[in-house]
Amino acid sequence: MDDRNEETVGRRTRRRGSDLVDAIHQAAILEAAENGVSGLSMEGIARRAGTAKTSLYRRWSVPADILLDAMYSHFPQETPSPDAGDLRGDLIESLVILAELGEDPLGRAMFAVIAESLRDPGLHERFESEVFDPKGGRFTRTVLLHYAEQGRIDPARVTDVTVDIGEAMVLKYAVDHGRSPDRDRLARIVDEVILPAIGMDPRASREQ
Amino acid sequence: MDDRNEETVGRRTRRRGSDLVDAIHQAAILEAAENGVSGLSMEGIARRAGTAKTSLYRRWSVPADILLDAMYSHFPQETPSPDAGDLRGDLIESLVILAELGEDPLGRAMFAVIAESLRDPGLHERFESEVFDPKGGRFTRTVLLHYAEQGRIDPARVTDVTVDIGEAMVLKYAVDHGRSPDRDRLARIVDEVILPAIGMDPRASREQ
DNA sequence: TCTTTAAGATACGACACCGTAGCTTAGTTG
DNA sequence: CAACTAAGCTACGGTGTCGTATCTTAAAGA
Numbered sequence: 001m002d003d004r005n006e007e008t009v010g011r012r013t014r015r016r017g018s019d020l021v022d023a024i025h026q027a028a029i030l031e032a033a034e035n036g037v038s039g040l041s042m043e044g045i046a047r048r049a050g051t052a053k054t055s056l057y058r059r060w061s062v063p064a065d066i067l068l069d070a071m072y073s074h075f076p077q078e079t080p081s082p083d084a085g086d087l088r089g090d091l092i093e094s095l096v097i098l099a100e101l102g103e104d105p106l107g108r109a110m111f112a113v114i115a116e117s118l119r120d121p122g123l124h125e126r127f128e129s130e131v132f133d134p135k136g137g138r139f140t141r142t143v144l145l146h147y148a149e150q151g152r153i154d155p156a157r158v159t160d161v162t163v164d165i166g167e168a169m170v171l172k173y174a175v176d177h178g179r180s181p182d183r184d185r186l187a188r189i190v191d192e193v194i195l196p197a198i199g200m201d202p203r204a205s206r207e208q
Numbered sequence: 209m210d211d212r213n214e215e216t217v218g219r220r221t222r223r224r225g226s227d228l229v230d231a232i233h234q235a236a237i238l239e240a241a242e243n244g245v246s247g248l249s250m251e252g253i254a255r256r257a258g259t260a261k262t263s264l265y266r267r268w269s270v271p272a273d274i275l276l277d278a279m280y281s282h283f284p285q286e287t288p289s290p291d292a293g294d295l296r297g298d299l300i301e302s303l304v305i306l307a308e309l310g311e312d313p314l315g316r317a318m319f320a321v322i323a324e325s326l327r328d329p330g331l332h333e334r335f336e337s338e339v340f341d342p343k344g345g346r347f348t349r350t351v352l353l354h355y356a357e358q359g360r361i362d363p364a365r366v367t368d369v370t371v372d373i374g375e376a377m378v379l380k381y382a383v384d385h386g387r388s389p390d391r392d393r394l395a396r397i398v399d400e401v402i403l404p405a406i407g408m409d410p411r412a413s414r415e416q
Numbered sequence: 417t418c419t420t421t422a423a424g425a426t427a428c429g430a431c432a433c434c435g436t437a438g439c440t441t442a443g444t445t446g
Numbered sequence: 447c448a449a450c451t452a453a454g455c456t457a458c459g460g461t462g463t464c465g466t467a468t469c470t471t472a473a474a475g476a
Contacts, residue, residue, distance in 0.1 A: 250433080
């Protein structure tokens with residue numbers, strides 16, 4: 001049985017440098033997405049990348065290093081650019097970005113890291129400092145801070161608790177349902193939880 | 209080197225029935241708490257319980273079965289009993305129960321199951337149906353439903369989104385900080401997120 | 417073209433866990 | 447006390463990963 005990656009069987013060329021590194025990165029992300037962080041192995045990554053273990057050990061010493069490297073290289077740079085017009089729309093959009101990550105191997109790998117973080121806080125710290133922070137991936141936090149700066153929402157309402165609501169609710173949904181919430185659900189999270197928390201409850205006016 | 213559990217070295221008695229099962233349950237929970245669900249192994253559980261693999265295979269066929277069995281046997285039966293007087297206090301208390309679980313091996317094992325759930329929805333389903341639901345462990349949901357029934361909060365505000373807020377925020381905090389939130393933090397979650405979401409924003413009166 | 421670099425292939429002993437088998441013996445039951 | 451049940455022990459072949467070593471050779475640079 002030939003268990004090498006389809007794309008690599010019969011390949012006669014020999015990849016070097018960034019071509020090879022990219023292939024290894026992709027392999028690491030796919031492995032993490034499918035098998036979790038604890039399921040990563042040098043053998044598995046090498047097999048999927050269609051390369052030899054020796055090529056891996058030449059650059060990294062443990063599988064987690066490859067994964068963090070891979071995620072840093074491929075994590076989408078967040079471009080918040082809220083038009084500062086439509087708070088509700090911008091909040092939903094920032095959650096859509098997060099939710100759509102869940103459909104992507106990269107996002108699944110990210111969730112795998114988050115899952116492992118419950119047991120391995122060190123991994124979470126590395127993910128935050130080596131991937132998440134450099135790429136500015138903060139989703140609803142970015143939007144809320146932006147609007148607060150502009151004085152469009154009460155800055156006192158934008159706390160380290162409230163900026164986490166969106167991510168927390170999406171994470172919980174993913175845990176419970178095994179998939180990312182759809183757009184309707186995200187809109188409900190914004191309307192029923194985030195907006196009320198920042199003092200802009202859409203229902204508040206209708207009541208009383 | 210003798211790597212058996214301290215309590216079992218030199219033990220001359222031979223445990224049978226529920227004594228033995230309890231020891232195996234404890235071992236499975238500790239193993240899951242320390243090594244995660246994917247780190248469970250029949251060898252590891254047997255070693256920690258100070259018993260033989262054969263005694264495990266006599267009753268279970270895979271480590272996950274032992275863990276779910278163990279969690280079912282030891283999961284705290286939730287006794288909500290909200291006095292129906294202090295909504296805020298009851299909400300905080302229900303989150304304290306959840307947060308304190310995180311300090312316990314059983315709770316850590318539960319988090320390990322939740323972590324694995326992101327990759328293995330089947331495990332999550334089994335945990336829900338075989339452990340969580342039978343034990344009625346629903347935390348803030350229980351409190352909110354109770355108060356809504358009594359007409360003390362708007363039933364339209366108690367949705368499948370809002371009942372999850374507490375658990376979601378505690379889960380997110382645990383992921384981010386590697387430990388459970390303290391009481392102050394839980395109070396802030398209640399004040400800044402849950403109460404506003406059910407239309408009882410503590411700050412709303414002071415504003416405008 | 418010649419030299420240098422590194423990718424690729426293969427093999428190695430070590431280790432951990434798998435699931436099962438065969439046996440001894442402690443604990444329970446009659 | 448005798449018979450039975452099941453706990454405990456040891457060992458087995460098989461598999462997968464580990465990290466390293468050795469060698470060949472393609473690709474890049476001079």
